[in-house]
Amino acid sequence: xxxxxxxxxxxxxxxxxxxxxxxxxxxxxxxxxxxxxxxxxxxxxxxxxxxxxxxxxxxxxxxxxxxxxxxxxxxxxxxxxxxxxxxxxxxxxxxxxxxxxxxxxxxxxxxxxxxxxxxxxxxxxxxxxx
Numbered sequence: 001x002x003x004x005x006x007x008x009x010x011x012x013x014x015x016x017x018x019x020x021x022x023x024x025x026x027x028x029x030x031x032x033x034x035x036x037x038x039x040x041x042x043x044x045x046x047x048x049x050x051x052x053x054x055x056x057x058x059x060x061x062x063x064x065x066x067x068x069x070x071x072x073x074x075x076x077x078x079x080x081x082x083x084x085x086x087x088x089x090x091x092x093x094x095x096x097x098x099x100x101x102x103x104x105x106x107x108x109x110x111x112x113x114x115x116x117x118x119x120x121x122x123x124x125x126x127x128x129x130x
Contacts, residue, residue: 003054010108014095015050018115022046037068037076038084041122045115048127052111057118060126073124085120092116 007015026042029035048055060069068076077085096112099105118125 006053006107007051010052010111011050013108015052019046019050022049037123038080041068041080041125044125044127045118045122048118049115052114053107055127055129057114057125058128060124068124076123077121080122081120085122088119089116092119 022042023046026039026046029039029042048057060066062069092112092115096109096116099109099112
């Protein structure tokens, strides 16, 4: 019940906008063939941005068939960090700083910190329920 309440508050107080921004970013990345690996990661982050409470971010299990968890995934994350990840993470940190000011905003700030960490290296990660 508390997760539902927190998710609804999150959704209406900024999660909707954050999720839409990640969806739009993923769409723009998907328009280029080169951006497809990051597009799928952006869509995973969008789903987490819409409804984060009761879910967690984990690294995917190593699998030779999964290109996102090996050396290629590390390379993709380095490229992402240099070109986009650092300023998206900075935006999430600034929003979290503003949310930490109020007692009610602390759980939301913690989720924005998680989103900041995720936006630094999104390839090779997945979202699962707790």
